[in-house]
Amino acid sequence: xxxxxxxxxxxxxxxxxxxxxxxxxxxxxxxxxxxxxxxxxxxxxxxxxxxxxxxxxxxxxxxxxxxxxxxxxxxxxxxxxxxxxxxxxxxxxxxxxxxxxxxxxxxxxxxxxxxxxxxxxxxxxxxxxxxxxxxxxxxxxxxxxxxxxxxxxxxxxxxxxxxxxxxxxxxxxxxxxxxxxxxxxxxxxxxxxxxxxxxxxxxxxxxxxxxxxxxxxxxxxxxxxxxxxxxxxxxxxxxxxxxxxxxxxxxxxxxxxxxxxxxxxxxxxxxxxxxxxxxxxxxxxxxxxxxxxxxxxxxxxxxxxxxxxxxxxxxxxxxxxxxxxxxxxxxxxxxxxxxxxxxxxxxxxxxxxxxxxxxxxxxxxxxxxxxxxxxxxxxxxxxxxxxxxxxxxxxxxxxxxxxxxxxxxxxxxxxxxxxx
Amino acid sequence: xxxxxxxxxxxxxxxxxxxxxxxxxxxxxxxxxxxxxxxxxxxxxxxxxxxxxxxxxxxxxxxxxxxxxxxxxxxxxxxxxxxxxxxxxxxxxxxxxxxxxxxxxxxxxxxxxxxxxxxxxxxxxxxxxxxxxxxxxxxxxxxxxxxxxxxxxxxxxxxxxxxxxxxxxxxxxxxxxxxxxxxxxxxxxxxxxxxxxxxxxxxxxxxxxxxxxxxxxxxxxxxxxxxxxxxxxxxxxxxxxxxxxxxxxxxxxxxxxxxxxxxxxxxxxxxxxxx
Amino acid sequence: xxxxxxxxxxxxxxxxxxxxxxxxxxxxxxxxxxxxxxxxxxxxxxxxxxxxxxxxxxxxxxxxxxxxxxxxxxxxxxxxxxxxxxxxxxxxxxxxxxxxxxxxxxxxxxxxxxxxxxxxxxxxxxxxxxxxxxxxxxxxxxxxxxxxxxxxxxxxxxxxxxxxxxxxxxxxxxxxxxxxxxxxxxxxxxxxxxxxxxxxxxxxxxxxxxxxxxxxxxxxxxxxxxxxxxxxxxxxxxxxxxxxxxxxxxxxxxxxxxxxxxxxxxxxxxxxxxxxxxxxxxxxxxxxxxxxxxxxxxx
Numbered sequence: 001x002x003x004x005x006x007x008x009x010x011x012x013x014x015x016x017x018x019x020x021x022x023x024x025x026x027x028x029x030x031x032x033x034x035x036x037x038x039x040x041x042x043x044x045x046x047x048x049x050x051x052x053x054x055x056x057x058x059x060x061x062x063x064x065x066x067x068x069x070x071x072x073x074x075x076x077x078x079x080x081x082x083x084x085x086x087x088x089x090x091x092x093x094x095x096x097x098x099x100x101x102x103x104x105x106x107x108x109x110x111x112x113x114x115x116x117x118x119x120x121x122x123x124x125x126x127x128x129x130x131x132x133x134x135x136x137x138x139x140x141x142x143x144x145x146x147x148x149x150x151x152x153x154x155x156x157x158x159x160x161x162x163x164x165x166x167x168x169x170x171x172x173x174x175x176x177x178x179x180x181x182x183x184x185x186x187x188x189x190x191x192x193x194x195x196x197x198x199x200x201x202x203x204x205x206x207x208x209x210x211x212x213x214x215x216x217x218x219x220x221x222x223x224x225x226x227x228x229x230x231x232x233x234x235x236x237x238x239x240x241x242x243x244x245x246x247x248x249x250x251x252x253x254x255x256x257x258x259x260x261x262x263x264x265x266x267x268x269x270x271x272x273x274x275x276x277x278x279x280x281x282x283x284x285x286x287x288x289x290x291x292x293x294x295x296x297x298x299x300x301x302x303x304x305x306x307x308x309x310x311x312x313x314x315x316x317x318x319x320x321x322x323x324x325x326x327x328x329x330x331x332x333x334x335x336x337x338x339x340x341x342x343x344x345x346x347x348x349x350x351x352x353x354x355x356x357x358x359x360x361x362x363x364x365x366x367x368x369x370x371x372x373x374x375x376x377x378x379x380x381x382x383x384x385x386x387x388x389x390x391x392x393x394x395x396x397x398x399x400x401x402x403x404x405x406x407x408x409x410x411x412x413x414x415x416x417x418x419x420x
Numbered sequence: 421x422x423x424x425x426x427x428x429x430x431x432x433x434x435x436x437x438x439x440x441x442x443x444x445x446x447x448x449x450x451x452x453x454x455x456x457x458x459x460x461x462x463x464x465x466x467x468x469x470x471x472x473x474x475x476x477x478x479x480x481x482x483x484x485x486x487x488x489x490x491x492x493x494x495x496x497x498x499x500x501x502x503x504x505x506x507x508x509x510x511x512x513x514x515x516x517x518x519x520x521x522x523x524x525x526x527x528x529x530x531x532x533x534x535x536x537x538x539x540x541x542x543x544x545x546x547x548x549x550x551x552x553x554x555x556x557x558x559x560x561x562x563x564x565x566x567x568x569x570x571x572x573x574x575x576x577x578x579x580x581x582x583x584x585x586x587x588x589x590x591x592x593x594x595x596x597x598x599x600x601x602x603x604x605x606x607x608x609x610x611x612x613x614x615x616x617x618x619x620x621x622x623x624x625x626x627x628x629x630x631x632x633x634x635x636x637x638x639x640x641x642x643x644x645x646x647x648x649x650x651x652x653x654x655x656x657x658x659x660x661x662x663x664x665x666x667x668x669x670x671x672x673x674x675x676x677x678x679x680x681x682x683x684x685x686x687x688x689x690x691x692x693x694x695x
Numbered sequence: 696x697x698x699x700x701x702x703x704x705x706x707x708x709x710x711x712x713x714x715x716x717x718x719x720x721x722x723x724x725x726x727x728x729x730x731x732x733x734x735x736x737x738x739x740x741x742x743x744x745x746x747x748x749x750x751x752x753x754x755x756x757x758x759x760x761x762x763x764x765x766x767x768x769x770x771x772x773x774x775x776x777x778x779x780x781x782x783x784x785x786x787x788x789x790x791x792x793x794x795x796x797x798x799x800x801x802x803x804x805x806x807x808x809x810x811x812x813x814x815x816x817x818x819x820x821x822x823x824x825x826x827x828x829x830x831x832x833x834x835x836x837x838x839x840x841x842x843x844x845x846x847x848x849x850x851x852x853x854x855x856x857x858x859x860x861x862x863x864x865x866x867x868x869x870x871x872x873x874x875x876x877x878x879x880x881x882x883x884x885x886x887x888x889x890x891x892x893x894x895x896x897x898x899x900x901x902x903x904x905x906x907x908x909x910x911x912x913x914x915x916x917x918x919x920x921x922x923x924x925x926x927x928x929x930x931x932x933x934x935x936x937x938x939x940x941x942x943x944x945x946x947x948x949x950x951x952x953x954x955x956x957x958x959x960x961x962x963x964x965x966x967x968x969x970x971x972x973x974x975x976x977x978x979x980x981x982x983x984x985x986x987x988x989x990x991x992x993x994x
Contacts (some may be wrong), residue, residue: 046638048638051650051651053659077639078640079638079639079640080640080651081634082634082647082650082651083630083634083650084634086957087957088634088635090744090957090960091544091545091548091635092548092635093744093745094545094548094549094743094744095548095549095552096552097552097557099638111960112744112960114960115742115744115745115746115960116744116745116746117744117745201936250829250847251829251830251847252829252830253828253829253830253832254829259462262462263462263463281458282458282459282462283459283462284459313745379960382958382959383958383959386937386938386954386958387938389936389938389940390935390938390939390940390941390942390943390946391940391941391942392940392941393935393938393940393941393942394940394941394942394944396941397847397851397941399853399941399942400942405942408942412764412765416959419759420959420961420962432794432799433799436794436799436805439791439809440805440808440809442865443808443809443811443812443865443869444808444811446811446812446815446820446823447811447812447814447815449823450815450823508717509717509718509721510718512714512715512717512718513714513715513717513718513719515714516710516711516712516714516715517715520707520708520710520711520714521704521707521708521711522707522708522709522710522711522712523708525711528715531727532722533918533978533981534974534978535722535726535727535730536919536922537922537925537973537974537977537978537981538730538733538970538971538974539926539928539948539949539952539970539973539974541928541949541952541953541956541957541966541970542733542736542952542956542966542967542970543726543729543730543732543733544956545743545956545963546728546729546732546733547725547729549732550724550725550728550729565721565725566721566724566725568717568721569717569718569721569722571722571726572919574718575915575918575919576874576915576919579911579912579914579915580877580878580881580911580912582911583878583881583908583911583912584881585883598710599707599710599714600710603714613876613877613878613880613881614877614878614881616877617873617874617876617877620873621870621873624813624814667815671814671815674814675807675814678807678810678814679807682803682806682807684877684880685796685806685873685876685877685879685880
């Protein structure tokens with residue numbers, strides 16, 4: 001008797017579940033249609049991006065509601081993809097159901113533009129949008145063959161973050177050149193504190209690798225197994241293995257540079273704007289300063305990372321999508337978005353208005369913008385990066401000589417590029 | 421003789437307790453972290469007792485994250501539906517593969533094993549395309565229907581049924597029960613331990629599933645818990661305090677289900693005891 | 696032909712399909728369908744994004760596998776992983792289950808505690824392992840105390856692979872333990888009683904009754920273990936930030952499949968071919984396992 005009851009309830013619930021399934025989709029459809037009843041047709045534009053911290057999300061929502069207030073006929077649907085952003089985005093774009101407007105990192109841009117899924121924006125641009133206002137190198141990373149495919153929404157460069165107290169205790173000045181930097185790191189290393197918390201990956205070292213005249217990528221192929229590049233990045237390896245003044249975050253049980261710096265396990269790190277709010281929120285007691293990255297020789301250099309808003313070429317609401325895109329990257333929208341300093345504005349006029357060049361911590365980051373190398377280099381960069389990181393780590397840990405590691409990585413990268 | 425037994429038992433218990441420690445410590449650590457502030461967690465200390473005990477993390481999740489109840493409902497609704505459907509359909513299929521004779525059975529069995537061998541990374545895109553064609557993106561059925569059977573547990577149920585004594589089924593058939601009658605009235609009640617194991621795993625699998633909702637669900641209102649909670653993990657900053665509190669809230673239902681079904685793993689409940 | 700028995704067989708076949716039908720429908724639509732699509736892809740050079748193109752290239756993708764050194768390394772790494780992890784986790788699961796089924800005091804408590812690793816989310820586990828494994832972490836402190844050399848468990852994936860193995864065994868064993876626990880309930884008591892009359896001790900009973908009776912379930916556990924470990928992805932992805940380095944030491948086949956499917960555009964066909972190679976390897980391993988385990992004559 002008991003058994004029967006048990007089985008019966010199982011059967012009933014499963015039927016119930018099945019019937020609910022079929023019912024659910026219907027209700028959603030109807031709610032969507034209601035918007036169009038009141039004469040003026042309402043358009044819904046979807047916008048996809050990755051998540052940020054709560055403050056950033058509030059800023060974005062603020063910007064979007066400002067936009068909706070000004071465009072009563074457009075509704076913005078925000079889609080947050082919290083993990084594996086590009087994988088999910090590629091999948092959705094393949095289905096032709098991608099969002100109308102979405103974030104695109106400069107690093108991924110050339111490859112995606114090549115496939116034709118991104119709408120060129122030139123014919124939408126009107127004069128008052130003021131394209132000239134954008135920092136040129138940042139805008140250029142979304143331009144292919146004279147066409148513009150996206151407008152950068154914000155950026156960050158890299159700067160040197162140093163722990164004021166540690167430098168003072170060790171009697172070290174803020175290093176201005178790469179040689180001074182190496183010496184300073186040596187002096188700062190003591191009692192389980194390392195001089196330099198390094199991120200041994202190409203994205204963070206690209207500027208260094210190119211600093212002695214070498215080209216990491218040439219004609220779309222890996223070209224880093226050269227004397228110039230090897231010589232330029234050798235110091236990183238020596239600092240880790242010879243001086244023992246550099247350490248990678250994982251070696252001390254943390255995930256990234258901001259954390260190693262915050263826990264005061266490293267006196268110096270090279271990070272971007274993102275580390276500033278992080279340190280303020282999680283390690284408010286750390287007294288630190290920022291400076292431009294020490295120059296190699298007499299040449300200043302740094303990296304710039306930028307993300308643009310782009311439009312889906314398969315979008316069915318391109319006019320409305322452009323309205324949104326141009327508001328977000330326009331003077332007004334950008335000012336709201338960058339107003340709290342979580343991201344730096346890519347428009348010169350907005351930067352001037354917000355005055356980040358005079359900000360004590362952000363000044364050195366802004367100062368780097370004119371001479372920064374944008375992290376983007378053709379559609380084969382992902383393959384090149386992958387192989388470089390894979391082998392460089394081996395040299396960093398002292399398991400393979402650097403020249404051999406670079407040769408191996410270049411060979412593998414180029415064979416993958418050729419057979420593509 | 422008696423003393424020797426005592427030492428043996430003592431040794432056994434020592435090993436049991438030691439192993440229990442290795443499994444419980446990470447869990448306790450997560451629990452204690454859920455009562456710490458973010459600053460205390462990232463400062464790198466290894467204290468189990470929070471220096472400044474706070475319920476703030478739980479408060480933030482439950483109160484400030486207004487969609488939290490919705491995510492909880494989505495997760496529960498999907499996991500419960502998926503579990504019930506799986507229990508029924510996997511067992512039926514497993515039984516057919518173990519007991520009934522029909523043409524192509526062998527091929528089917530190998531086929532079911534075979535589909536498990538293709539890594540999900542390559543079927544992700546075609547799966548998405550099919551759901552798109554059906555118009556099931558961003559819907560419950562898009563999550564439930566494709567997951568309502570599971571090749572792994574069809575295989576598991578088959579392995580269980582293979583080992584069942586045939587006599588009871590033969591007797592049932594002599595009594596005039598058809599295959600369906602035999603299956604539902606005799607076989608399924610006997611399979612409680614296996615069904616309990618299956619229920620735990622399927623519920624857990626659905627509850628923890630991350631990739632499928634990540635791709636299928638676009639609206640924040642349709643997110644499941646793991647997806648929603650992942651928003652606490654920023655690009656650079658991970659809000660470990662919230663993540664820990666969330667994962668505690670998140671683990672609890674599965675723990676309850678496990679504790680509940682655990683009683684079917686005690687000798688005597690199944691047919692041998694003749695309850 | 697028209698005898699009673701053939702009619703009965705026909706009816707049974709019909710019932711068989713009826714029992715299978717829900718599974719078959721879902722399988723065909725959502726699993727076999729996508730797999731066929733992947734088969735199709737593996738013979739083409741495809742660009743799925745934007746300007747979609749499919750060029751039939753016959754076996755080119757498979758030929759390319761032959762001179763892909765990274766594919767070979769990935770296969771070898773995965774193989775090492777499988778060989779160590781599968782036997783360890785199976786044995787551990789069996790021992791845990793048998794112990795916790797012996798009617799000890801407090802077994803419910805232990806059963807729940809032992810299951811915790813399976814329940815704890817991977818984000819939490821990763822964090823805890825980072826905490827225990829780091830240069831100044833718990834394990835190194837212990838090694839140092841014992842006068843043993845310390846390691847950079849996380850930064851040096853040559854060692855990290857072993858750390859991943861330990862973590863995997865520890866967190867997967869409880870999963871299989873539960874299956875064994877369920878299976879142990881189905882062994883008739885009469886078998887043990889008979890053995891006891893013959894004067895068998897606990898260990899003999901375990902080897903002569905428990906182990907053989909669990910054979911079909913062990914077969915399941917081993918095959919699922921093979922599939923799970925051959926498809927190792929998450930941990931090596933996390934530990935190497937997706938690159939499989941250093942020097943390809945954490946590169947697994949599925950990580951490579953993933954790289955070709957998502958990181959580089961236009962190599963989906965090759966990724967599909969690689970996935971097939973893996974499926975064939977797993978299938979072979981499964982068949983070898985079947986031969987060894989001398990399982991039932993039932994198939």
